Amino acid sequence: MIPTPFTYKRAGSAAEALELVAEYGDDAKFLAGGHSLLPLMKLRLAAPEVIIDLSGLRDLSYVTDQGTYVAVGALTRHHDVEHSDVLARDVPLLAHAAGQVGDPQIRHRGTIGGSIAHADPASDLPAVLLALDATLVAQGSGGTREIPIGEFFQGLFETSLEPDELLTEIRVPKPASAGAWSFQKFSQRAIDWAIVGCAVQGGNVALVNMGGTPLRAAGVEAALADGAAPSDAAAHAAEGTSAADDIRATRAYREHLARVLVSRALTEASSRA
């Protein structure tokens, strides 16, 4: 399978990427690692006329300790997030979850920024960063702005990024108790997307693939805040969700999985804390 014809442009800097997207507008798409976009293009579910390759923006691949938060460059590959000493120490949930994305080959190419900007609710890292209360930094023609991750995901593959904006950095606040984390992912085969997944950091609980966007399990978080035991709090996991019925699972099965995985995640997180 090959994509529909397009024009390939390689940007050498963020400024050049923004110039290119200003020039080509809606016909253009940014390409980071390409492991979400290229498969869609091969299936002809996406057919951009211009591809702006960001792989030349090497200065956007980094993980740095900024005191109260860890800054991760948007073009940092999953492999590098997985093996970051800073993240292993301060945000082990993110380092671990990055190592659960796809397979080693995919992690050698796919990037954290690409995964977030693609906004597939079945992807692992959007929910993980939601549980971590991350802040996203976007650069556009009008300058740079910060977007709280809670305002970022607008719908299936839709974000609050403007068409001429580039996601440049993910800022992850260091959790008060870094060890109180868990990531649970249920899939049928090793490299599948999660049928349902769950990320827990302290009292924050986020769900993978339980709606059109990654979701915070507000009912679970409220019950935990009221002092509920993990298994009792987990009973609220499907509240406010809108999981799909599809060939992989029914909605009822996904809701069941959400309760089971949240219970396991809360138990594991509290045992680690």
Added chain:
Amino acid sequence: MKVDLTVNGKDISADVEDRMLLVHFLRDVADLTATNVGCDTTSCGACTVLLDGESVKSCTVLAAQASGHEITTVEGLATNGEMHPVQRAFHQEHGLQCGFCTPGMVMAIVSLLKENPDPSEQQVRQGLEGNLCRCTGYHNIVRAALAAADEGKVSA
């Protein structure tokens, strides 16, 4: 567009369509047909090659993205007519049946052992999660990976 790749140590320049996939560049332009197209959906790993020394699925990389980079295919592993330790281990441990997944398996293991020269059996199995064998040959493939790691320890 013009792309310049180094494939198995040899510089190859060509005019290709912007949309050409790396696997098609390797097979149709570089005439290196050991790298197979299997699922064509980033799942099976049959098309695994090394890009700057790391395993990637060449069905999900554009030739244009690989321009300026070094690619190694299974044809590039042997030196002076002598098989690479991973190739030798596949031979010794009978790590293949039909052979379709083998080039990708070998390249995935070369990359895995570079990152972790002394993996446990569990780490090998997890490290090969992106490569499918439909002959149910995983046991001997894992044995081959572990044998190649052992040989690396002896020669190191």
